[in-house]
Amino acid sequence: MNYYPFNSREKLYKPHFGAIKAGETLLLRVLLHFDAHVHDCFLVIKEDSGNFYEVKMEPKEWLEGYRFYDTEITLNEGLYFYKFRYTSDYGEFFVTKTGGSLGIVSNDGELWQQTVYAKDFSTPDYIKGGIIYQIFPDRFYSSGTKKKNVFEDRFLCESWEKQPEYRQNNGKCSLGNDYYGGDLLGIEEKLPYLKDLGVSVIYLNPIFEAHSNHRYNTADYLKIDPLLGDENDLKNLCKSAKKLGISIIFDGVFSHTGDDSIYFNRYKRYGDGGAYNDMSSPYRKWYSFGNFDCGYAAWWGVPSLPEVREETPEFSEFITGDNGVISKWLKLGLAGVRLDVADELPDVILNKIRTCAKKVNKDSFILGEVWEDASNKISYSKRRKFLQGNQLDSVMNYPFANGIIDYVCTKNAEKLAETVMTILENYPKESIHLLMNHIGTHDTARVITAIARYNCFCGDRAWQSGAHLSNDEYNFAVLRLKIAAVIQYCLPGVPSLYYGDEAGLTGYGDPFCRGTYPWGKENTDLLCFYKALGTLRRKHKCFVDGEYVPICAKDGAFGFLRIKDNDVLQICANATENNADINNVYRLKNVLFGENISENDEKITLKPYGYCILG
Numbered sequence: 001m002n003y004y005p006f007n008s009r010e011k012l013y014k015p016h017f018g019a020i021k022a023g024e025t026l027l028l029r030v031l032l033h034f035d036a037h038v039h040d041c042f043l044v045i046k047e048d049s050g051n052f053y054e055v056k057m058e059p060k061e062w063l064e065g066y067r068f069y070d071t072e073i074t075l076n077e078g079l080y081f082y083k084f085r086y087t088s089d090y091g092e093f094f095v096t097k098t099g100g101s102l103g104i105v106s107n108d109g110e111l112w113q114q115t116v117y118a119k120d121f122s123t124p125d126y127i128k129g130g131i132i133y134q135i136f137p138d139r140f141y142s143s144g145t146k147k148k149n150v151f152e153d154r155f156l157c158e159s160w161e162k163q164p165e166y167r168q169n170n171g172k173c174s175l176g177n178d179y180y181g182g183d184l185l186g187i188e189e190k191l192p193y194l195k196d197l198g199v200s201v202i203y204l205n206p207i208f209e210a211h212s213n214h215r216y217n218t219a220d221y222l223k224i225d226p227l228l229g230d231e232n233d234l235k236n237l238c239k240s241a242k243k244l245g246i247s248i249i250f251d252g253v254f255s256h257t258g259d260d261s262i263y264f265n266r267y268k269r270y271g272d273g274g275a276y277n278d279m280s281s282p283y284r285k286w287y288s289f290g291n292f293d294c295g296y297a298a299w300w301g302v303p304s305l306p307e308v309r310e311e312t313p314e315f316s317e318f319i320t321g322d323n324g325v326i327s328k329w330l331k332l333g334l335a336g337v338r339l340d341v342a343d344e345l346p347d348v349i350l351n352k353i354r355t356c357a358k359k360v361n362k363d364s365f366i367l368g369e370v371w372e373d374a375s376n377k378i379s380y381s382k383r384r385k386f387l388q389g390n391q392l393d394s395v396m397n398y399p400f401a402n403g404i405i406d407y408v409c410t411k412n413a414e415k416l417a418e419t420v421m422t423i424l425e426n427y428p429k430e431s432i433h434l435l436m437n438h439i440g441t442h443d444t445a446r447v448i449t450a451i452a453r454y455n456c457f458c459g460d461r462a463w464q465s466g467a468h469l470s471n472d473e474y475n476f477a478v479l480r481l482k483i484a485a486v487i488q489y490c491l492p493g494v495p496s497l498y499y500g501d502e503a504g505l506t507g508y509g510d511p512f513c514r515g516t517y518p519w520g521k522e523n524t525d526l527l528c529f530y531k532a533l534g535t536l537r538r539k540h541k542c543f544v545d546g547e548y549v550p551i552c553a554k555d556g557a558f559g560f561l562r563i564k565d566n567d568v569l570q571i572c573a574n575a576t577e578n579n580a581d582i583n584n585v586y587r588l589k590n591v592l593f594g595e596n597i598s599e600n601d602e603k604i605t606l607k608p609y610g611y612c613i614l615g
Contacts, residue, residue: 045073208221219261310348310349316352413558584614596609
């Protein structure tokens with residue numbers, strides 16, 4: 001039998017899979033053939049600072065003509081990269097990473113990553129095993145209650161079914177200024193519906209006063225937007241949700257404010273003060289003025305979003321102080337915060353946010369928006385420390401989202417398998433079980449459209465407004481969406497459902513992905529599918545923090561196990577138009593959930609676009 005010199009995912013070489021805690025002992029073993037005539041073998045470690053050092057490895061037992069060399073090390077909190085070097089009768093050689101986790105003898109290969117996180121890092125248990133439901137508040141449900149103190153310059157849509165406005169210069173009814181009246185009381189009214197979906201966490205897009213329907217241009221961090229209701233409405237929503245076992249987290253936008261805000265006040269909506277108008281304003285230090293295109297630093301150059309200097313003591317205290325923004329809303333009843341563009345917030349503010357939130361409630365959930373691998377992300381030329389134990393609990397899982405959609409559209413099961421294993425290998429287990437596993441959000445096309453028109457977003461907003469799916473496109477996309485959802489709901493982490501995806505909503509990006517929920521006109525087949533899938537997920541403890549074991553990723557077939565004690569499930573999917581066979585690893589007999597399958601004790605045959613969960 002031929003062996004690889006090293007494989008970071010095999011216990012033979014690395015008994016501890018994935019990230020480790022600071023101070024924990026790590027055993028690494030290299031396997032080198034007798035014919036290599038090895039003299040000495042070394043572990044070569046690269047610190048994140050760029051410094052290299054070596055640890056000599058000890059020769060151990062033989063295995064079929066191969067010899068083990070191993071070493072045990074302990075590491076401090078941080079990010080490390082490693083490879084191996086050996087000397088021999090033939091010279092000096094390196095063992096480096098290729099093909100995912102495998103090692104080969106090569107001088108120019110990649111290095112393996114080792115994440116080391118704080119030994120006291122802990123995350124809230126109640127998030128695990130649940131289901132997140134993301135709500136764009138203006139578009140979910142309107143209670144019909146008359147609102148007070150509504151700003152007169154907003155366009156209030158009379159028709160709930162109207163397509164969101166996409167024209168930027170269309171008078172009062174312009175992009176971002178059309179409101180449908182969804183509110184907090186409406187969400188409270190629909191809590192039983194969310195409970196039927198199996199929802200345990202509601203993630204609300206911004207709810208604070210702001211002068212656009214998305215509310216990412218905050219006008220007042222200390223007030224609920226009047227169209228959504230008031231503080232009492234939020235308190236009552238949190239209380240009612242808690243009775244049903246549902247927690248609510250809010251969206252914190254702390255990298256920028258709105259120019260039309262009490263802080264910046266460019267248009268003097270809030271009087272004569274504000275940083276833009278008054279050099280002595282208490283908010284002047286929050287912003288940077290000077291040689292910029294619009295006279296001040298703006299987020300991604302957008303003038304309506306003046307950038308905040310987060311490290312300014314006055315701003316930092318306002319957000320993270322004992323009487324600050326985060327403390328106020330957590331004390332009111334919210335369970336946590338999702339941090340918008342977390343990768344653009346400096347480490348110092350992220351550290352303070354965690355300290356503040358955990359001081360109010362040690363079980364506060366801190367979720368970050370990071371689109372890439374959050375364990376090794378570099379932003380603004382600096383390596384980030386999101387998941388090393390002092391900042392975020394977990395992140396929005398875009399790698400899984402992109403991987404799942406790519407799989408059902410391209411049939412490339414191998415690529416999805418590698419994506420999953422890379423994240424599981426790089427992230428702390430405390431974060432893995434809280435990953436927000438979405439396949440669509442307010443920032444992406446609706447998942448049905450993303451699948452139906454995969455890689456075909458080829459027009460501006462005017463084109464997108466009329467680019468509707470044919471019945472055949474829609475139905476084929478829904479067929480593949482079910483495969484995607486089964487994988488999403490069963491992978492490690494917490495699945496997140498973007499409001500209306502379960503009802504069959506379609507649409508390209510902003511604003512078309514932000515249409516109103518189609519109450520009374522849902523795709524009932526898809527809705528029943530999601531309710532059944534949610535019920536199954538909430539019944540099985542293996543989805544809480546169970547082991548993930550890959551079993552198949554070949555020719556369009558994808559399969560894995562989730563295992564927790566005696567709760568064992570096998571999940572299988574076929575993204576092709578051909579039959580696919582997957583071994584029935586545990587010879588499970590009960591099809592708990594599935595479509596287009598046949599099975600026996602030894603194998604599962606998935607018909608075209610089939611999927612199943614066996615238990």
